[in-house]
Structures are given as C-alpha cells and as structure tokens.
Amino acid sequence: MLRVVGHHGPIPPADTLPLTRGVTSGRAVLDRRTIHVPDLQAETDEYPVSSDVARRTVFRTILAVPLIRAGEAIGAVTMRRTEVRSFTDRQIDLLKIFADQAVIAIENTRLFDELRESLQQQTATADVLKVLARHSIYKRARHACGVSGTSLRGRYGGHLAPERRHLSVLGPPCL
Numbered sequence: 001m002l003r004v005v006g007h008h009g010p011i012p013p014a015d016t017l018p019l020t021r022g023v024t025s026g027r028a029v030l031d032r033r034t035i036h037v038p039d040l041q042a043e044t045d046e047y048p049v050s051s052d053v054a055r056r057t058v059f060r061t062i063l064a065v066p067l068i069r070a071g072e073a074i075g076a077v078t079m080r081r082t083e084v085r086s087f088t089d090r091q092i093d094l095l096k097i098f099a100d101q102a103v104i105a106i107e108n109t110r111l112f113d114e115l116r117e118s119l120q121q122q123t124a125t126a127d128v129l130k131v132l133a134r135h136s137i138y139k140r141a142r143h144a145c146g147v148s149g150t151s152l153r154g155r156y157g158g159h160l161a162p163e164r165r166h167l168s169v170l171g172p173p174c175l
Contacts, residue, residue: 001016001017001018001019002016002017002018002019002023002025002026002029002075002076003015003016003017004016005075009080011057011058011059011080011082012057014053014057017049017050017053018049020049022047022048022049022050023047023049023050024037024040024047024050024062024064024078025050025064025076025078026049026076027047027064028064028065028066028073028076029066029073029074029075029076030073031066032066032068032071032073033066034063034064034065034066034092034095034096035062035063035064036062036063036064036086036087036092037050037061037062037063038060038061038084038085038086039060039061039084040054040059040060040061040062041054041055041060050062054080058082059080059081059082060081060082060083060084060085061080061081061083061084061085061086061087062078062079062080062081063078063079063080063087063091063092063095064076064077064078065077065078065092065095065096065098065099066099067099067102067103067106068099068103069103069106069107074103074106076099077095077098077099077102079091079095
C-alpha cells in the first residue's frame with residue numbers, strides 16, 4: 001500500500017492506494033521511473049484505479065516521480081491538475097529535483113532518529129555502568145567496614161531518595 005504522508009492543495013488525496021501498476025504513483029514506485037499522464041480520467045485500461053480516483057476527485061493530469069534511495073523506490077511525489085494540460089519538461093525536471101531533495105531530507109531524518117536512539121542507548125548504558133560502579137563502591141565499603149549493607153541516598157525534593165543530588169553514604173562510621 002501507498003499512504004499519504006503529506007499533502008498541499010485543493011485536490012483531496014486518497015489516504016491509501018494499492019502498490020500496483022494500475023495506480024500512477026504505484027507504477028512510478030514499482031518501475032522506478034517518472035509517470036506523466038495528460039488525461040488520467042481517459043486512461044481506464046492503463047491506470048484503472050487512478051482513473052477512478054481521478055473521476056471521483058475531479059482531476060485530469062498527473063505527474064508521479066519516484067523517491068529513490070540507494071536504488072530502491074521508497075515512495076513517490078505527485079502533482080495533479082484539474083484540467084487536461086501536460087506538464088512541461090522544465091516542470092518535470094523540477095519535480096525530479098524536489099524528489100531528490102525529499103529523499104535527502106528523509107534520509108537525514110532517518111539518520112537523526114538512529115543517532116538519537118544510539119545516544120539514548122549510550123545514556124542508558126552509562127546509567128547502568130554508574131549503578132554498577134556504585135554497587136562496587138558499596139560492596140567495598142561494606143566489606144571494609146564489616147557491615148551487612150550500605151546505601152547511597154541523597155536529599156531530593158525535601159525527602160531522601162536514591163541516586164539523586166547532594167549524595168552521602170549512610171551507614172556506620174568505619175574510619
């Protein structure tokens with residue numbers, strides 16, 4: 001399925017469309033090539049699904065350019081007109097440039113999300129390492145002082161809470 005992830009303009013998009021050759025944007029994705037149809041309403045045999053959508057939402061001309069990342073089509077960007085009027089070569093080239101820029105933006109967002117996830121994992125790992133290091137300190141302090149348990153607590157928000165600010169070790173004095 002293809003689903004709308006962004007839209008602008010008065011012609012309402014279909015929320016989802018099947019990823020088939022009977023859909024202009026589907027064919028652009030599957031064939032990894034630009035699809036330009038001057039009168040989509042008349043193309044009932046070649047694009048049956050898109051032709052039906054065009055009749056219901058009252059548009060005629062469509063241009064679909066695939067979004068290609070690393071040789072794979074990840075979607076398509078389309079432009080539609082309510083009248084039968086072909087897009088010029090310059091307009092087609094411009095939409096191809098926009099498609100390339102969209103792929104770069106999508107890839108940057110993906111990389112940023114991966115980086116953020118990696119940083120979250122690193123922070124969690126650092127927190128675990130801190131806890132393990134503190135546990136080692138407690139274990140050594142317990143052993144050195146001959147006590148059965150030690151705790152690290154700090155004053156936070158008017159009450160004692162574990163692992164917070166103004167830390168002090170509580171337990172019997174051993175030095």
